[in-house]
Amino acid sequence: MGKKLLLKNAHIEGIRYFETYRKHGGYEAAEKALKMKPEEILEEVKTSGLRGRGGAGFPTGMKWSFLAKPEGVPRHLVVNADESEPGTFKDRYLMEFLPHLLIEGMLISSYTLGSNTSYIYIRGEYSWIPDILEEAIEEAKAAGFLGKNILGTGYDLEIYVQRGGGAYICGEETALLESLEGRRGNPRLKPPFPAVKGLWERPTVVNNVESIAAVVPIIEIGGAEYAKIGVGRSTGTKLISACGNINKPGVYEIDMTITVEEFIYSDEYCGGIPNGKKLKACIPGGSSVPIVPANLLLKTINGEPRYMNYESLADGGFATGTMMGSGGFIVLDEDQCVVNHTMTLARFYNHESCGQCTPCREGTGWMYKILKKIEKGEGKMEDIDLLWDIQRKIEGNTICPLGDAAAWPVAAAIRHFRDEFEWHVNNPELSQTQNYGIANYADPIPAVSNS
Amino acid sequence: MSETIAFKPESLAQVHKIIARYPEGRQKSALIPVLHLAQKEFDGWLAVPVMDYVAELLSITPIEVYEVATFYTMFNMKPVGKYVLEVCRTGPCMLKGSDNILDHIRKKLNIKDGGTSEDGLFTLKPAECLGACGYAPMMQLGKFFHENLTIEKVDEILDLCRQGAIALD
Numbered sequence A: 001m002g003k004k005l006l007l008k009n010a011h012i013e014g015i016r017y018f019e020t021y022r023k024h025g026g027y028e029a030a031e032k033a034l035k036m037k038p039e040e041i042l043e044e045v046k047t048s049g050l051r052g053r054g055g056a057g058f059p060t061g062m063k064w065s066f067l068a069k070p071e072g073v074p075r076h077l078v079v080n081a082d083e084s085e086p087g088t089f090k091d092r093y094l095m096e097f098l099p100h101l102l103i104e105g106m107l108i109s110s111y112t113l114g115s116n117t118s119y120i121y122i123r124g125e126y127s128w129i130p131d132i133l134e135e136a137i138e139e140a141k142a143a144g145f146l147g148k149n150i151l152g153t154g155y156d157l158e159i160y161v162q163r164g165g166g167a168y169i170c171g172e173e174t175a176l177l178e179s180l181e182g183r184r185g186n187p188r189l190k191p192p193f194p195a196v197k198g199l200w201e202r203p204t205v206v207n208n209v210e211s212i213a214a215v216v217p218i219i220e221i222g223g224a225e226y227a228k229i230g231v232g233r234s235t236g237t238k239l240i241s242a243c244g245n246i247n248k249p250g251v252y253e254i255d256m257t258i259t260v261e262e263f264i265y266s267d268e269y270c271g272g273i274p275n276g277k278k279l280k281a282c283i284p285g286g287s288s289v290p291i292v293p294a295n296l297l298l299k300t301i302n303g304e305p306r307y308m309n310y311e312s313l314a315d316g317g318f319a320t321g322t323m324m325g326s327g328g329f330i331v332l333d334e335d336q337c338v339v340n341h342t343m344t345l346a347r348f349y350n351h352e353s354c355g356q357c358t359p360c361r362e363g364t365g366w367m368y369k370i371l372k373k374i375e376k377g378e379g380k381m382e383d384i385d386l387l388w389d390i391q392r393k394i395e396g397n398t399i400c401p402l403g404d405a406a407a408w409p410v411a412a413a414i415r416h417f418r419d420e421f422e423w424h425v426n427n428p429e430l431s432q433t434q435n436y437g438i439a440n441y442a443d444p445i446p447a448v449s450n451s
Numbered sequence B: 001m002s003e004t005i006a007f008k009p010e011s012l013a014q015v016h017k018i019i020a021r022y023p024e025g026r027q028k029s030a031l032i033p034v035l036h037l038a039q040k041e042f043d044g045w046l047a048v049p050v051m052d053y054v055a056e057l058l059s060i061t062p063i064e065v066y067e068v069a070t071f072y073t074m075f076n077m078k079p080v081g082k083y084v085l086e087v088c089r090t091g092p093c094m095l096k097g098s099d100n101i102l103d104h105i106r107k108k109l110n111i112k113d114g115g116t117s118e119d120g121l122f123t124l125k126p127a128e129c130l131g132a133c134g135y136a137p138m139m140q141l142g143k144f145f146h147e148n149l150t151i152e153k154v155d156e157i158l159d160l161c162r163q164g165a166i167a168l169d
């Protein structure tokens, strides 16, 4: 059994409610934190080595230390609950089942940052979750953990929940702030960074739901103890939302020392692949990170086992590795079509591009159209090169990283599964009724399976 | 224009509560939540007079409302059926058969993507990842998600809709 910090009490009936949460040690970390100085809490978070769980993996303590503190200007904490990256549904789990863990984390974090009004920006489609969060907020308020003069410390905090309107781009932190201000979700040019000019031009920290929840165990056990869990710069625990062709899809907390193989095949986690099918490929960190074939997923190019942590997943760079990203773990079995899967992702990014930058707006549209053509058996060999060319022209040439996020899945699919794209081009009819099967390098079975 | 359009008193109270979450003069921040309320109260879509009414409520210009309403996929810019079936079709759902679910609904209700059935009951809106990838295939119907769908489950849901026996809110 791996170490559990966030989900250790998730199985307890009624843990969603204040009374039960409190009975199991809830808000003790907040009581401890409110007796500390904000600088001391910041030190604990820095020592913990916690890296942002929203996808980029930026050290949370460092981010907090950048927050500007001009005299007389309010500051804000905004929790990013936009969670729209395909494959990712872990924040939803935390909010639905452990809302008080998030509220407690927000209390500690807001106190540390000096925010008296903090917001949770939640994707609009999670439309039943704001009720759960608002109920938790009311309960915490009634118990004196929110509102005015919390626990007699003189510290005031209000937390509000704001629903978005359905736009993946609003997960990007500056687009989120635009949306929270009542505008289209167009990412802002940086600098200025939100830490200096964020919500309503005030200094703002934007953090992922899981990052803020993790602050609770960090205070509970101390930053140094937290840092001992995991390995290297992958400290603490990470939530992984697993989906696709596995026996037990769901949300798992891992301590980042297990191998990818164990995660997929052990009964504690994904429980293997249904119907005895073979593993073909995996996108381990949400749709934006590179897809890798089975052999490169389970072992690095040097033949070392691959582990479920930031460094190991990234080992080999984009040539042979991938990324931890948001922890959205998507498994494809031997019957799945990489071209079709990539096409759905290209459609997603095209749909979600905010349209401000030409390479992203136009490029995502082109990639989707070309992939659709190849998928339908109407593609030409040149189309594969054209795709490669387009994705390269998007990467690095846009205001926000959505452009890169759209380019990488296409690049990785072509890099590792070019055969399969070519097979679609060469077999326009067959490809409509059959799948290419398992990739050559994933397993030594013939390129075209007849299953 | 807005003479005939007005929120129910409870909703209006809700609007004021939302505005109070923001600093003085930042009432525009309430726009998306208020549009959600408006869409719910005024037939599931945002007609121009409804958007103008929202602009007036928030003391902003109508264009500020239009540009936001058209940006976000949850806001419907034309009339929709009573039941809007939002079926996810992104990668993880596709792996679990969302294409079959979509095809079944298209055939059964004789509608195209984005279209509304002749009886005005159903609108089909293919959706991109809704954060239920582990419980795929799935669809959103009103406030709730229906997950681990099968063709049989979809038929059951459609029947319940026809009987008016499904929770939307």
Ligand SMILES: Cc1cc2nc3c(=O)[nH]c(=O)nc-3n(C[C@H](O)[C@H](O)[C@H](O)COP(=O)(O)O)c2cc1C
Pocket (backbone or CB within 6 Å): A051, A052, A053, A054, A055, A056, A057, A058, A060, A063, A080, A081, A082, A083, A084, A085, A168, A169, A170, A171, A172, A173, A174, A206, A207, A208, A209, A211, A212, A400, A401, A402, A405
């Ligand atoms: C297109 C795009 C979508 C994003 N979506 C999310 C999201 O849904 N949730 C999230 O926490 N971060 C998301 N991010 C990352 C945020 O910009 C930001 O880095 C993050 O919220 C910071 O929190 P963290 O440091 O705690 O991870 C997204 C970034 C991009 C470029």
Ligand code: SF4
Pocket (backbone or CB within 6 Å): A169, A186, A187, A352, A353, A354, A355, A356, A357, A358, A360, A361, A398, A399, A400, A401, A402, A403
């Ligand atoms: S990269 Fe795409 S999503 Fe990001 S700002 Fe440019 S157009 Fe918008």
Ligand code: FES
Pocket (backbone or CB within 6 Å): A086, A087, A088, B088, B089, B090, B091, B092, B093, B094, B128, B129, B130, B131, B132, B133, B136, B138
């Ligand atoms: S892909 Fe359908 S809910 Fe995520």
